[in-house]
Amino acid sequence: MKLFLATAIAALCLGSAWAEPTATGDLGLVIERATGSVLLIDQSERAALARIEGLGDLSHASLVYSPDERFAYVFGRDGGLTKVDIVTRTISKRVMQSGNAIGGAISDDGQLVAVSNYEPGGVRVFDADTLEMVADLPTGSKTIGLVDAPGRRFVFTLWDAGETWIADFSGPSPKVTKIKDIGTNPYDALITSNGRTYIAGLFGQDGLTALDLWDETPVPQHILPNYGRGKQEMPVYKMPHLEGWALADGEFVLPAVGHHEVLWVDAADLNETGRTQTHGQPVFAMARPDGRHVWVNFAHPLNDTIQVIDTQSKEIIHELKPGPAVLHMEFTPRGHQVWVSVRDLDKVIVYDTRTFEKIGEIDAASPSGIFFTARAHKTGL
Amino acid sequence: MKLFLATAIAALCLGSAWAEPTATGDLGLVIERATGSVLLIDQSERAALARIEGLGDLSHASLVYSPDERFAYVFGRDGGLTKVDIVTRTISKRVMQSGNAIGGAISDDGQLVAVSNYEPGGVRVFDADTLEMVADLPTGSKTIGLVDAPGRRFVFTLWDAGETWIADFSGPSPKVTKIKDIGTNPYDALITSNGRTYIAGLFGQDGLTALDLWDETPVPQHILPNYGRGKQEMPVYKMPHLEGWALADGEFVLPAVGHHEVLWVDAADLNETGRTQTHGQPVFAMARPDGRHVWVNFAHPLNDTIQVIDTQSKEIIHELKPGPAVLHMEFTPRGHQVWVSVRDLDKVIVYDTRTFEKIGEIDAASPSGIFFTARAHKTGL
Numbered sequence: 084m085k086l087f088l089a090t091a092i093a094a095l096c097l098g099s100a101w102a103e104p105t106a107t108g109d110l111g112l113v114i115e116r117a118t119g120s121v122l123l124i125d126q127s128e129r130a131a132l133a134r135i136e137g138l139g140d141l142s143h144a145s146l147v148y149s150p151d152e153r154f155a156y157v158f159g160r161d162g163g164l165t166k167v168d169i170v171t172r173t174i175s176k177r178v179m180q181s182g183n184a185i186g187g188a189i190s191d192d193g194q195l196v197a198v199s200n201y202e203p204g205g206v207r208v209f210d211a212d213t214l215e216m217v218a219d220l221p222t223g224s225k226t227i228g229l230v231d232a233p234g235r236r237f238v239f240t241l242w243d244a245g246e247t248w249i250a251d252f253s254g255p256s257p258k259v260t261k262i263k264d265i266g267t268n269p270y271d272a273l274i275t276s277n278g279r280t281y282i283a284g285l286f287g288q289d290g291l292t293a294l295d296l297w298d299e300t301p302v303p304q305h306i307l308p309n310y311g312r313g314k315q316e317m318p319v320y321k322m323p324h325l326e327g328w329a330l331a332d333g334e335f336v337l338p339a340v341g342h343h344e345v346l347w348v349d350a351a352d353l354n355e356t357g358r359t360q361t362h363g364q365p366v367f368a369m370a371r372p373d374g375r376h377v378w379v380n381f382a383h384p385l386n387d388t389i390q391v392i393d394t395q396s397k398e399i400i401h402e403l404k405p406g407p408a409v410l411h412m413e414f415t416p417r418g419h420q421v422w423v424s425v426r427d428l429d430k431v432i433v434y435d436t437r438t439f440e441k442i443g444e445i446d447a448a449s450p451s452g453i454f455f456t457a458r459a460h461k462t463g464l
Numbered sequence: 465m466k467l468f469l470a471t472a473i474a475a476l477c478l479g480s481a482w483a484e485p486t487a488t489g490d491l492g493l494v495i496e497r498a499t500g501s502v503l504l505i506d507q508s509e510r511a512a513l514a515r516i517e518g519l520g521d522l523s524h525a526s527l528v529y530s531p532d533e534r535f536a537y538v539f540g541r542d543g544g545l546t547k548v549d550i551v552t553r554t555i556s557k558r559v560m561q562s563g564n565a566i567g568g569a570i571s572d573d574g575q576l577v578a579v580s581n582y583e584p585g586g587v588r589v590f591d592a593d594t595l596e597m598v599a600d601l602p603t604g605s606k607t608i609g610l611v612d613a614p615g616r617r618f619v620f621t622l623w624d625a626g627e628t629w630i631a632d633f634s635g636p637s638p639k640v641t642k643i644k645d646i647g648t649n650p651y652d653a654l655i656t657s658n659g660r661t662y663i664a665g666l667f668g669q670d671g672l673t674a675l676d677l678w679d680e681t682p683v684p685q686h687i688l689p690n691y692g693r694g695k696q697e698m699p700v701y702k703m704p705h706l707e708g709w710a711l712a713d714g715e716f717v718l719p720a721v722g723h724h725e726v727l728w729v730d731a732a733d734l735n736e737t738g739r740t741q742t743h744g745q746p747v748f749a750m751a752r753p754d755g756r757h758v759w760v761n762f763a764h765p766l767n768d769t770i771q772v773i774d775t776q777s778k779e780i781i782h783e784l785k786p787g788p789a790v791l792h793m794e795f796t797p798r799g800h801q802v803w804v805s806v807r808d809l810d811k812v813i814v815y816d817t818r819t820f821e822k823i824g825e826i827d828a829a830s831p832s833g834i835f836f837t838a839r840a841h842k843t844g845l
Contacts, residue, residue, distance in 0.1 A: 105486060105487070105551070106486070106487075106488045106530075106532040106533050106534030106550075106551055107487045107488055107489055107532070107533065108488055108489060108529070108530075108531060108532045108533025108534070108837060108840050108841070109531045109532040109533070109574075110532075126531065126532075127531060127532055127574065148489070149487075149489075150489060150490045150507065150508060150796075150797075150798075151487040151488075151489045151490040151491075151507075151508055152487050152488065152489025152490070152533070153487030153489070169487075170486070170487055191798040191799065191800045192798075192800045193490075193508065233753075233754045233756075233798065233799055233800070234800075234818055235800075253818065277753070277754045277755045278754045279754065279755070279756075297756065297776070333732060351714060372614075372658070372843070373614045373658045373659045373660065373843070374658045374660070375614075375660075375678065395678070415531075416531075416840075416841035416842070417531075417572040417573075417614065417841065417842070417843055418572065418614055418843075419572045419573045419614070419615075419616075437615055437634065456489060457841040459489050459797075460489070460797035460798065460838040460841060461797070461798070462753070462754070462798055462799075
């Protein structure tokens, strides 16, 4: 024990970075999109702890965490992949891995980080420790909807070709299964939290496409034929985020495309069970972790509002006006609070999810995505 | 930043405890029942990091974690409540809060720790920071099945009186709702992972009792009338652990009482849907986090074996013999490994959950419960 302590003190005295004993279970990062920085936040203290800068273009950025909740892998729009150490509060490594990227994922064992690219189209896979590239999977297409699946697998979809690929890294070399007929111009996808069902949203046609990844040879199932812009061809201000889909009490909730409503879908047979009219075009429909309520935010120009829907009555039970440009909502893992980024107010606002009272706020520069470290322990986030 | 660093170094130079920068997301503790100690383990390294001693009688112990995954609250059989700091690897605080205790829980906001006591019968609630008692709820009965529920609530059940109490700590003083007619001698209970359904197992009669905590006034629902020892009155070597219940693909799995089988139960209507014959009397039936497989261990004298059941076919697809007295199994949060305590081998053995290969082992003194820090982010664990 004494030897360890000596090493620790030596490390501290030599290093210039933060190094107090730290537990990382209640920390998180906020993407500051305009300044290429991330803000380290502390859930329990309702405070910002540090700002880490130099991450490039974060205009449509997301991130995933290592299993120990120490490192965040931040996926920038400009193809930058940045490994942030939230314990020392520094950039640990950074590579420019493509010209234009759209999200990433981390394998279930935490050893591989994958990034989905528009240009050049495909997926590149990196060693989570060193950020050295271990596999390049060109697709000849803009590539979207990249998620991790159990068993060291990644699943992603080709915008141009309408194919979904399953890349299995459990063996000595990656094995890729290609599934055709996903539909016209899939633009985003999600995987259910158990890692079983992969669902792609389609820009070029109504409906969605589901794959059962437990099948030996998954077959595309076209579901919800009435999901989409429909015959009226409503103007769509923003395609909804499919990762915002919520599962509550045996039903999915989906933000509609173009229309001012959310759809309810039976989780077992994937049929539509109802619709709830909303304030605007929904962007995220997020279930509180207990599934009792769903919180919904909206596209421009109605994006100053959040509505809360009860999953039993399917009625709106509360409305909040946090401020201009509500971009994201993140629940604490056990659901007692929700943290909301209000971009044009330069604030992250914290609400009690039962009383709906505002219980804190944090200054942040043009905040967008909020990511708590608890995501490290979940599939498909 | 410099000020923080100086403080950190000063703290280190003064302190005698471990204080290297630490991330806590992939750590865990193993109860060493015979020696009153806990072993700090590292999931990613598949190694033991430290042993923390002096926790009293841990013969039927369990623990919960603070939201930041720094502190473990260990509930000893002798009424000891010990707060262990896994960052500094020391006992932070310890109180003897009763003469005989059986488990505890932590509120969703992490501020309250509750302990369930046999003697004196009731629940005591402590400030998670100081371990000072903030509420004493005597029940006049041995008290079991204590769980946390969303909204700063605790739910627990009275062995003698057959009542379930819901204690709501969201207001200035605790509000207790008492529900009668739970059944004869409830011996354990669970809450579903969304915090909605509380189910009590009954020692004194067949069947179980469910409560829907989303109801304003929950009404006991007697379910599974054929669950129990039945007419043959089989000898029961060990009542199954109800927290071992698993949810997989829309069904619960239950270890039978006395019989060599597990039961499948429809999660929506709580009716029995099938049974699978097993090697022995099951103790824990744990779903792998993706719900595809269920791992089952068994009561003495058949407790050297684990069986793995496929949730699609409901058939046993694999059997392992880890060694004498397999007491507990804990999956990594995303399910790629399972850690198994083999008491009489003085080992914790790590298996790959897909290949079933043994991929590591760790020395531990009479290990029983294994608890990864990811539990901090879950309801009812």
